[in-house]
Amino acid sequence: MLRRGHDYYEYGHILSIKLIDENEWVAEVEGAEIYNTYVAIREGGVHHHCDCPYDWGGVCKHVVAVLLDIRANQEQFTISEEGKILKSKIQELSETDLRQFVFEFAKRNPDFRNAFLEEFEDNS
Numbered sequence: 001m002l003r004r005g006h007d008y009y010e011y012g013h014i015l016s017i018k019l020i021d022e023n024e025w026v027a028e029v030e031g032a033e034i035y036n037t038y039v040a041i042r043e044g045g046v047h048h049h050c051d052c053p054y055d056w057g058g059v060c061k062h063v064v065a066v067l068l069d070i071r072a073n074q075e076q077f078t079i080s081e082e083g084k085i086l087k088s089k090i091q092e093l094s095e096t097d098l099r100q101f102v103f104e105f106a107k108r109n110p111d112f113r114n115a116f117l118e119e120f121e122d123n124s
């Protein structure tokens with residue numbers, strides 16, 4: 001049997017992994033530093049993101065470590081408390097509160113700001 005985190009040491013040590021939503025995982029993976037990794041398994045394939053500096057195309061080893069962990073422990077995952085709270089908060093907040101939060105957060109956080117502007121870029 002594969003043991004969580006241990007056998008994948010060459011890829012990075014998984015400090016935490018949770019199902020944040022259906023078929024979407026977030027993990028902290030220890031390599032040279034601690035990286036935040038996101039993996040979504042959808043019908044069209046695997047979507048992934050990692051905040052490590054790896055920039056050679058394809059998949060970094062932290063994402064590989066997370067994928068191996070998901071495969072080995074697939075049946076054990078249930079949607080995390082954090083994921084449930086996140087989803088229900090977003091659903092129950094008013095549009096005004098959400099808009100205000102997004103604007104304030106985007107001003108302070110360049111990664112989020114860029115992702116937001118890219119997602120909703122005006123193509124007209």
Ligand SMILES: [Zn+2]
Nearest residue numbers: 050052060062
């Ligand atoms: Zn990475």
